[in-house]
Amino acid sequence: MNHKLVTVGRVILALYFLLPGIMKFVSWDMHVALMEKHGMSMIPLLLAAAAIIEILAAIALLIERYTALVSILLALLVVVINISLHDFWNFSGVEAAHEMQNFIKNLGIFAGLLVLAGHSGEESKAKNR
Incomplete structure (x- = not known):
């Protein structure tokens, strides 16, 4: 059961990055505008x-x-991305609340990735024993 849960979590995390990665190319101009709004530089290079x-x-x-x-x-x-694009401390009102929500959501994604990395490291050690 544990392996199945980890597999489902890993696949969902993969999709969480695959679809937005593709959309960065599909909706290039929208993503450039978002990055410009947050004062980023070297946008084409960083976006790609x-x-x-x-x-x-x-x-x-x-x-x-x-x-x-x-x-x-x-x-x-x-x-x-959290520091660059979800800088809620630079906004006010609804926009600040939205950016804070994304910031906190991304902390959950960050935590899930750390758990997956730790679990994968433990699995690798077990296989090599």
Whole structure:
């Protein structure tokens, strides 16, 4: 049962990154505008890098390859996105509340990725014994 739950969680996390990674290319201009609104620089490079990382990492999670490493990489990406794009402290009113909600939601995703990385590391150790 435990392995099945971890598998379901891993697949859902993979989809959480795969679909937005694809959408970054499909809705390029919308994502550029969002990044501009938050005062980011080097937008085309950063947007393409984020999309490629999300897509490739999601595929790795789906096929259960390098799960611990990929989970840590995605966790770091979530931290960068949280600080850069969900900067609720720079807004007020409804916009601040929305950004804070996304910030806190991303902390949950961050936590899930850390748990997956830790669990994957433990599984690897068990297989090598």
